[in-house]
Amino acid sequence: MLLALVISGFVLAPVAPMLQRALPHRAGYIVALLPLAIAVMLGLMSAGVVNAGIVTDTEGGFSIVSTAPWVAGLGVDLAFRLDGLGLLMAMLVSGIGALIFVYAAGYLHGHKHLGRLYAFLLMFMASMLGVVLADNLILLFVFWELTSVSSYLLIGFDHSQEKSRKSALQALLVTGLGGLGILAAAIMLGDVAGTFTISELVLHRDTIRGHALFPAIVVLMLFGACTKSAQFPFHFWLPNAMAAPTPVSAYLHSSTMVKAGVYLIARLSPVLGGAAIWNDALTWIGATTMVVGAWMAFRQRIMKPLLAYSTVSALGTLVMALGVGTTKAVEAAMVFLLAHAFYKGTLFMAAGAIDHETGEKDVSKLSGLRGSMPILFIATAAAALSMAGLPPFVGFVAKELMLKGLIPDATRGTGSAALTTMLVLSSALGVVVAVRFGIRPFLGDLKPTPTEPHEPPRSMLLGPVMLASLGLLAVVLPGFVALPLVGPAASAVLHATAKPDMALWHGVNAALLLSVVVIVAGAALFAIQSGVLRVIEPIASRLDRLGPARVYDGTLWAVLTFSRAQTRALQSGSLRQYIFFTIGTAVIAIGGALAVNQGFSSVPGLSDVRNYEIGLFALLLVGAGYVGVAKNRLAAIAGLGLVGYGIALAFVLFGAPDLALTQLCIETLMVVLMVLVFYMLPDFRSISNNSQRFRDLFAALSLGAVMFFLVLIAGQSTPDLAVTTFYGERSVPDAYGRNVVNVILVDFRALDTLGEITVLVVAAVGVYALLKSTPKRAKHIAGLKEGSE
Amino acid sequence: MNLQLLLAILVGGLFAAGIYLILRRSIVKLIIGLALISHGANLLIFASGRVVRASAPLVAEGQTSLRPPHADPLPQALILTAIVISFGVLAFMMVLVSRAYRALGTDDTDELRETDS
Amino acid sequence: MNSTILQTATRYLLPMLLVISVVVLFQGHNLPGGGFIAGLIGASGLALHGMAFGPKSTREALRINPATVMGVGLAAALGSGLFAVFMGLPLLTGIWFNLEVPGLKTIKVGTPVIFDIGVYLVVLGVVMAIVLSLLEE
Incomplete structure (x- = not known):
């Protein structure tokens, strides 16, 4: 059942563009039904209305399991598990997904690739559902990478813009590199714990914790x-x-993919949490991100980057809370996650709507929009107030809980005072950003904008209005909207029953006082923001150049330069150079392995060899040498024929009549072919000088020597005759053939033979194609060569 | 296993002569070198089984299984197809080379590199 | 090449080689031989014909395009393997039948025989295609 829910998006994705072509005005609404249905199903399943599979009650609340075999040999199953944490994330993914499809229908109305966008969004949604529902580390990794790939397609949707392509590649490289880290960690984790099943990892917690x-x-x-x-x-x-x-x-970038990392941290907290390295690293990485993000957001005036940085800050807050890891902090994190999804989703959609209806992206140039877009104003303002942490919105509750989880008391370490200060600081900056984006543009006098502002269409209002209302309802009716999601989620993370307190009023306490401080500081900062920015911007923009983006650019440049240089060195186009590389590698690798692993116990003498054998081998060797130094084509072909017939004779002597017959026929045909082809080619010329000949001879003799030792050592080892014996014994009873070689070819290993005769056919087709295609470009190339010289 | 020494010398010699030839600049020598190397490779496989002066791996009339001493059928089956395939590949190579010569007007591999990049 | 000696020799050699190739093909399961060798022997005979009388007359004498021979051979080899698939066995599992020939002893006929014939046709077709196209150059 869970598998079907995850897969459905992938199934619908290829159909979406056709649907868009067939029903250009309704496709978005129809596609939106899928995530809606998924959300409803998930809700019914978790409420136990629909019997959805094996339901187990664990320490961390309910969980629904569904497993199908996949790569059983590697311990990788299509294992899915719906528990509190998975439910919260999956509800956000599918619920917001449904609103997004409707929104996209309005935002990109008439865009010729809208169907493609639906397809990519569906792929992404399915991948994201896979990430949050997978109960197998490798499966999670697969979906994780799928989200990276689909986000690459989505960011680069406007592929005619260079910036889109560059940004898409950057996101793919950064998150893809991280994905490799996860794969490595998952393999190690599976190796240490003996299972890839995420829900079983917690049982091996102590083994994992103690492992090197x-x-x-x-x-x-x-x-x-x-x-x-x-x-x-x-x-x-x-x-x-x-x-x-x-x-x-x-x-x-508000509520789904960027929260995948947060999800992973929360998911693995029961397993990896509690160790100092995990908690401290998360706490301080998160806190730093929180402050840096808030600070960067404070400096932005363009709507989307402003929201992006504020999202960075919120993600930092979440990571920090998970790093602190106490019951209160985790509860706060889950409530904050939900609150952030509600208000940030609203604000992003509002940003798009404002840009869409006014043509203006700079908030400082927007003013007095309340008259022309009143509904959007109310929704945006509600979300902004939630973001600023004002009652009665869920953002206020989240911030209160977060503060309560951090404020220093007897049980907390010295760091908590610092963390509290950082949270207050970034929250105050967040207040400025929220007001600057969500409220200020709607108030005051109307400023002229590139296009006449008006209320966005209903499809674009549905999302902001729904999410903003949920931000209010989560507090007004907590038992209806929020608690069924955040309670089980926090329980799953903590592996113990948790029930976040979502009440607005707890009397006057330290958290409330700090909330007031945040609001007052934020308001004061808002009043003096232009002055502050004027002072700091020259310094800050200079610091930006030293930021991590520079490291990314530099690394990318270095990698590209290196690979170009390496390609130029290795893929020079000179055949001889390629051969030298190959010979060198073979000599070093094979010769090195022989030298290290094998000593010669005895050098075999010649005593037991018969005279005619020595004669034949000497003849063959002379023939090979003669071919090597032959001065003209015919002599070389004759020498080659001598070698071939000689080898056929050797096959006769050593019990291989099939090989001898084959070799005889092939040699005859080969001589015929060579005469035919070489007739068309020029005769041998003496081009190389002596030093080149000496160099080539050295390379040839090195490889010859390696092969010599290889054969000697092969002769010293005792061959494993199990396969030979098997074929020898089963040939007559099973395959009714007395010629074991032929039975191997046509019966025991017939599939190999089938492949080999296919290769022959391909070679013949290649020959035919080459001969029948007249080289039209010959003159053209010759002309080019003359021109360039 | 003293035969092994003889075989080892022969395989080494075939590879050396073949490599020397494919390092020549004349493209015709490239093909002849490849033919020598494929002989060497076939014998290498042959030598990595048991090389004995024995009868062919045929089950005698009236018996149901192979009785020693017999030659090892396994490398023989491998080599048999290898011989035929190397013929196919060499035929393709020859035609390719003659086409390249006709198109580019040179048999010097150092001059053929211009089409590569 | 217009050699009377070669042409005369070919007149006798070609039928002989073709007969030998068929014999070698069918004895291959019990004695040295089989599809690869038989195909090469047959192709040598036809190549001889091509050199003696020219590729055009060889094509006329053959009547069938070598490419068709290749295709039929490959299809026969693959088809012999599909027998087993229809019987629920892995691809290319050998399946044997007893063929009662009146007056003679029982002959075993199996899919590997069809497979070997397929190999024979592929080798014959491939070599012929290569040799004839080169002769036509």
């Missing part, structure tokens, strides 16, 4: 999570990813 690889697992896992969730210093790709169409940003 544990630090490596933590570092790689965090690397993956931090790249995906845009944690400092990997945060730079997220603002650049704003090159994506706004529906994509509203979906991927």
Whole structure:
């Protein structure tokens, strides 16, 4: 059942463009039904209304399991598991997904590639559902990479813009590199724990914790999570990813893909959490990201980068809370995750709507829009107030819980005072950003904009209005909207029953006082923001050039330069150079292995060899040498024929009549062919000088010597005759053939033979094609050569 | 296994002569070199089984299984197809080379590199 | 090449080689031989014909295009393997039948025989295609 839910998006994706062509005005709404249905199904399944598979009650609340075999040999199953954490994420993915499809229908109305966008979005949604529902580390990795790939397609949707392509590649490289870290960590984790099943890992918690690889697992896992969730210093790709169409940003970059890293951290907290390296690293990475993101957002005036940086800050807050890892902090993280999805989704969609209806992206140039777009104003303002942490919105509750989870008390370490200060600071900056984007443009006098502002169409209002209302309803009716999601989610992370307190009023306490401080400081900062920015901007913009984006650019440049130089060195186009590389590698690799692993126990003498054998071999050797130094074509062909017939004779002597017959026929045909072809080619010329000949002779003799020793050593080892014996015994009873060689070819290993005769046919077709195609370009190339010389 | 020494010398010699030839600049020598190397490779496989002066791997009339001493049928089956395939590949190579010569007007591999990049 | 000696010799050699090739093909399961060798012997005979009388007359004498021979051979080899698939066995599993020939002893006929004939035709077709196209150059 869970598998079907995950796969359905992939199934619908290829159909979406056709649907768009057939029903250009309704396709978005129809496609939106799928995520809606998924959300409803998930809700019914978790409520137990639909019998959805094996339901188990664990310490961390309910969970629904569904497993299908996949790569059983590697312990990789299509294992899916729906628990509290998975439900919260999957609900966000599918629920917001449904709104996004409707929104995209309005935002890109009439765009010729809208169907393609639906397809990419569906692929992404399915991948994301896979990430949050997978119960197998390798399966999770596969879906994780699929989200990277589909986000690459989505960010680069406007592929005629160079910036889009560059940003898409940047996001892919950064998150893809992180994905490799996750794969490495997953393999180590599976190796240490003996299972790839995520829900079973917790049973091996102590084994994992005590293992020598544990630090490596933590570092790689965090690397993956931090790249995906845009944690400092990997945060730079997220603002650049704003090159994506706004529906994509509203979906991927506010509440789904960027939270995959947060999800992974939360998912593995029961397994890896509790160790100092895990918790401290997360706490401080998160706190740094929170402050850096807030600070960068504070400096932005363009709507989408402003929101992107504020998302970076929010992701940092989440990572920090998960790093702190106490019951209160984790509860706060889950509530904050939900609150952020509601308000940031609203704000992104509002940004797109404002840009769409006014043609203006700079918030400082927007003013007085409340009259022309009142509904959007109300929705945006509600979301902005939630972001600023004002009651009665869910953002206020989240911030209160977050503060309560951090404020220093007897049980917390010295760091908590610093963390609290950082949270207050970034929240105050967040207030400025929220007001600057969500409220200020709607107030005051109307400023002229590139296009006449008016209310966006209903399709584009549905999303912001729904999400903004949910931000209010989550507090007004917590038992209806929020608690069924955040409670089980926090329980799953903590592996213990958790029930976040979502009440607005707890009397006057430290958290409330700090909230007031945040609001007052934010308001004051808002009042003096232009002055502050004027002072700091010259310094800050200079610092930007030293940021991690520079490291990315530099690394990319270095890698490209290196690979270009390497390609030029290795792929020079000179055949001889390629052969030298091959010979060198063979001599070093084979010769080295022979020298290291094998000593010669005895050098075999010649005593037992018969005279006619020595004669034949001597003849063959002389023939080979003669071919090597032959002065003209016919002499070489004659020598080659001598060698071939001689080898056929050797096959006769050593019990291989089939080979002898084959060799005889082939040799005859080969001589005929060579005469035919070489007739068309010029005779041998003496081109090389003596030093080149000496160099080539050295290379040839080196490889000859390696082959000599290889054969000697092969003769010293005792061959394993199990296969030979098997064929020898089964040939007559099973295959009714007395010629074992032929039976192997046509019966035991017939599939190999089938492949080989196919190769022959391909070669013949190649010959035919080459001979029948007249080289039209010959003159052209000759002309070019004359021109260039 | 003293035959092995003879075989080893022969395989080494065939490879050396073949490599020397494919390193020549004349493209015709390239093909002849490849033919020598494929002989060497076939004998290498042959020598990595048991090389004995024995009868062919045929089950005698009236018996149901192979009785020693007999030659090893396994490398023989491998070599048999290898011989035929190397013929196919060499035929293709020859035609390719003659076409390249006709198109580019040179049999010097150092001058053929211009089409590569 | 217009050699009377070669042409006369070919007149006798070609039928002989073709007969030998068929014999070698069918004895291959029990004695040295088989599809590869038989195909090469047959192709040598036809190549001889091509050199003696020219590729055009060889093509006329053959009547069938070598490419068709290749295709039929490959199809026969693959088809012999599909027998087993229809019987629920892995691809290319040998399946044997007893063929009662009146007056003679029982002959075993199996899919590997068809496979070997396929190999024979492929080798014959491939070599002929290569040799004839080169002769036509």
